[in-house]
Amino acid sequence: MEWMDDIYSKKIAGMRKSLIRELLKLTQKPEMISFAGGLPSPLTFPQEEIAELARDVILKEGSWALQYGATEGITLFKEQIIEFMKEDGEDVCLDNILVTTASQQGLDMVGRVFINSGDIVIMGRPTYVGAIAAFRGYEANFVDIELDEHGMKTDLLEKKLAELKEQNLKPKFIYTVPDFQNPAGVTLSLERRKHMLELAREYGIIIIEDTPYRELRYVGEHVPSIYSLDQNAGYVVALHTFSKILFPGLRLGWITAHTDVIDKFVLAKQAMDLCSPPLCQAIAYEYCRRGLLRGHIAETIEIYREKRAAMLEALTRYMPQHPEITWTEPEGGLFLWVILPENVDVDKMFHKAIEENVAFVPGTAFHADGGGKNTLRLNFSYPSPEQIDIGIRRLARTIENSLPG
């Protein structure tokens, strides 16, 4: 409707439909093997347990589960979160926690609480597409720092922060997914975590530590969170979610931060949706209270470990031998990252892949500036090991045909 063109806000006028979302529509055909989404495998959903437990908790805790709840989250539920985090070496109290409608709302609230139009935000290159969307909604300017197999290169970060300071520019925060990063699958080393935190303190800026996959480690050693290294000094805001460790249909996550910061997030959330569904909080609460979550995560890890191995094996077997074709070997999470020779245009190749009935997300989606044209992201949590084998074979053929010469 033309008369409405000048009615929309600048914020929304600047937003585009999610590329991934549009791509996913192309991948609905039954013969398609999709490495495009980021969906957990339904095999991991404890459906029958949740069904019985939902009935029980509604009968037992209906007085709060069906009513409005406190904006911060239900105290009983937050106490379970504290216990869960303790096992990961995290020391938080009730006032350090705000329950969110999963991590995407956490990202949106980070934008609301910290970003003024034009503010600088530092991210990895590549970085999570949902974070780009959330921060773009607040008209942020992005500065990105290259990753390698040990995560964000903090020596480059240090240089960039010094450069910005010289120009009298102060970034609002550093956004990082330190564990099994989406999309690259790499993990920030302990040394770099410490370095990043030092830099945050030196420059008086905060770190947004997004941890959706943290619990899903298949090989290697657990690395302490940046939040725990900060010892609650206020330099880290950490985002957590139940989407990957229980099931995403709950839309439940939580933020941990210094109480002063949590106060601001509560203000924002009051105006945004009053509270996240107490019904969902009750179900997650009861699941934790019965001591089921750790065992469930262990089962999930077994399922994904096999899928990760299947994908790495298939890549080794089928991908064309070429010195400029590489991929990451994630120690956890849901994704790995493929780099092709500089002159391959993955956006174009994508359509050929769709014809071959295999889907992925072109790497440009994970670059705020549209770069990364020769990269792509593969998800291994959703397809079966058999589908992974067939799909990677198709993908390898498509890549082979896209190589110049």
Added chain:
Amino acid sequence: MEWMDDIYSKKIAGMRKSLIRELLKLTQKPEMISFAGGLPSPLTFPQEEIAELARDVILKEGSWALQYGATEGITLFKEQIIEFMKEDGEDVCLDNILVTTASQQGLDMVGRVFINSGDIVIMGRPTYVGAIAAFRGYEANFVDIELDEHGMKTDLLEKKLAELKEQNLKPKFIYTVPDFQNPAGVTLSLERRKHMLELAREYGIIIIEDTPYRELRYVGEHVPSIYSLDQNAGYVVALHTFSKILFPGLRLGWITAHTDVIDKFVLAKQAMDLCSPPLCQAIAYEYCRRGLLRGHIAETIEIYREKRAAMLEALTRYMPQHPEITWTEPEGGLFLWVILPENVDVDKMFHKAIEENVAFVPGTAFHADGGGKNTLRLNFSYPSPEQIDIGIRRLARTIENSLPG
């Protein structure tokens, strides 16, 4: 933490804790009778039905109930919404509907999609405090139009729109709660609904029709929604919620609008929380599919009709005889509005009332400019008829003691 003072956004720095929320903390004592909240009565919650049904639907529909869902909402659920709305004379299709995390998210999304910093928004005087909070979060400027017993005075609205036009100012939208308005309890007459719509079309602005209480009518005749009067021409965005007709712990609502407008809301919601909980959508879907919702609303109406009558009766019996003490007689909803003599300061009186163990919300909360100092809002949905009688007696005594002379 002082070092953080310049880190927060201007949006959040301008926000204040909800007065109502702080007040509610004062009303936790068991001897307190509170007319302050806006909570539905737990008596209306179909707890056992929901418990059994939650189990059934998780077992039957777990494949989508536990997974991520489309940003627009689950199609099966939206089909139930369409059927429900048909019975109210509303003709909408799937593309006219977006599922939200209840109406507060709808309000926040309205701000996101329409408001630039400094934009003018037209509201009733008084108006819903959550709408003030949501739109203030986008740095709106408020222009308010007086209400009387037939809702917003559209003759004043017409005058104001002409005045603004002369100053070359175009408001972004008119926000209205036409049915049993929160806080005033008044209903916009059919004549004024038509007039408001005419004005919207004449001036090329939209109407945000917020309808949380629409189904809860205890006396009088149903009035067509402004959305239905517009016949989907795009001048009305309507907000709906399950909070008052099923239970608030679901945090589920929906927006109806022209498809072009829904597209923008989908963009906003993608960045805000990806989707509202599919688990909650599944439960509401199943409740509707079994044909339980209309019967449940009828039962809820019976419970609230009695409470409304109890409050009106108690006010007539106990309130001081004074020509300048009046209250509205809502035909539905959860609230009524009391106006005291001009020189009574209700913010001060509030603390005396708390000492008398009765709570309400001072009218200033519902005025963006802090006006309405001699007014207050009473909720009748939460307390029992017996508590209403005792509470209004306490309130009347407090008012009597606050009258000058």
